[in-house]
Amino acid sequence: MRLFIEPIDVWLFRDGKPFSPDHLWARSLFPPTPETIQGVIRSKVLFDSGVSPGAYARGLPEAQRLIEQIGGPGSSWGRLRIRGPYLAQMSNDTPTRYYPLPADLVRVGEEEEFHILAPLSDPAFQANWPQERMLPLWSPSREIKGASGWISEEGLRDYLQGEPPSANAVLKFEAVFSKEPRVGIQMDHAVYRVKEEGGGPFQVDFIRLEEGFGLDLEMEEIEPWEPKEGVLGIGGEARAGRYKVLEKPALEIPTPTPLPLRFKLYLATPAYFAGGWCPPNWDKWFRGGEVRLIAAAMNRPLRIGGWDFVAKKDKPMWAFAPAGSVYYFEAEGEVSYTGEPVTEYGGQIGYGEVLFGKWDYVKEG
DSSP states (O other): OEEEEEESSOBOOBOSSOOBTTBOEEOBOSSOOHHHHHHHHHHHHHHHHTOOHHHHHHTOGGGHHHHHHHOOTTSOOTTOEEEEEEEEEEETTEEEEEEEOOTTEEEETTTTEEEEOEEBSSOSSOOOOSSTTOOOEEOSOSOEEOOOSEEEHHHHHHHHTTOOOOGGGEEOGGGTEEEEEEEEEOEETTTTEEOSSSOOEEEEEEEEEOTTEEEEEEEESSOOOSSSEEEEEETGGGEEEEEEEESSOOOOOOOOSSOOSEEEEEESSOBOBTTBSSOSOOGGGEEEEEEEEEEEEOOSOEEEOOEETTTTEEOOOEEEBOTTOEEEEEEEEEEEEOOOOSOSSOGGGTTTOEEEEEOOOBOOO
16 A cells, blocks of 8 residues: 655654753654654554554453554564655656655766766775775766755666766755744643743754655555545644555666676665664675675764653664665675665664665776
């Protein structure tokens, strides 16, 4: 089942920092993490099931079928499978997906055309790389600038084939959403007045999407939703969103089989690796040969935490490789992708979705 969710109100997707007297500025992330979306989906399924939240929380017999489907509080996710969420723009009942701009795309020259960085085959310098034999990414142009935003599905297809996207295939952040800061004062709700100790003003950054934009995601192993259009709560304060079940499946960007001898792996959603920015080896995601990591391009880590409703405390803060990260590989033999999400956590709910492209060395100049 495929869903498109658009805002009715502003949205709030908090970053992982605890909201405490020492940190009274709640910033928003966009798009929301798969962790947030699975909470939205599971809550919707729970409240539509007819099972009381109390019976679900205590794991009573009448809740067992539901728990098998979506998991229990603080445990697994049951049979539920989610892909996404992805930014999308709805037009004529058809959403067009946009993906985080690949981290190896830069702007070049006065016209600010896009250029794809590539590894140097024979670098003129050595550096203290985090892994042995990794190569620096380079551009023949001396006038490069960083780039950020989202790239359309069509532009991403060109990029994965080694062709820089056109300017109209890329959206800047301000074309998609704006932030609305709102200030409040901490209240003691037991007596309905301002807190006398540890209180004070706080700021919350809400997200307001431009018209037509929303979230596109896919789900498996849950019963079809009825009605096919409705309202749900999403994110912090359960702000309203309007959902629509889409009949047409998403167009897939195919994975080459076998993969090119020089292939790049692009993270479409964030991924977690216990060792940091990459796993100690990549064998579990490839078969038929060996792969060697040559280079990587990524932005600063995405730190995800949140609130544990079962334990009633802050979750530990984990650093994720952000969506848009790119890893360059060389293959020995006919290597194929296993199809498993490339992450050590949360692949079942949308983390570690990947796409593949090709690359070649750039000559220093």
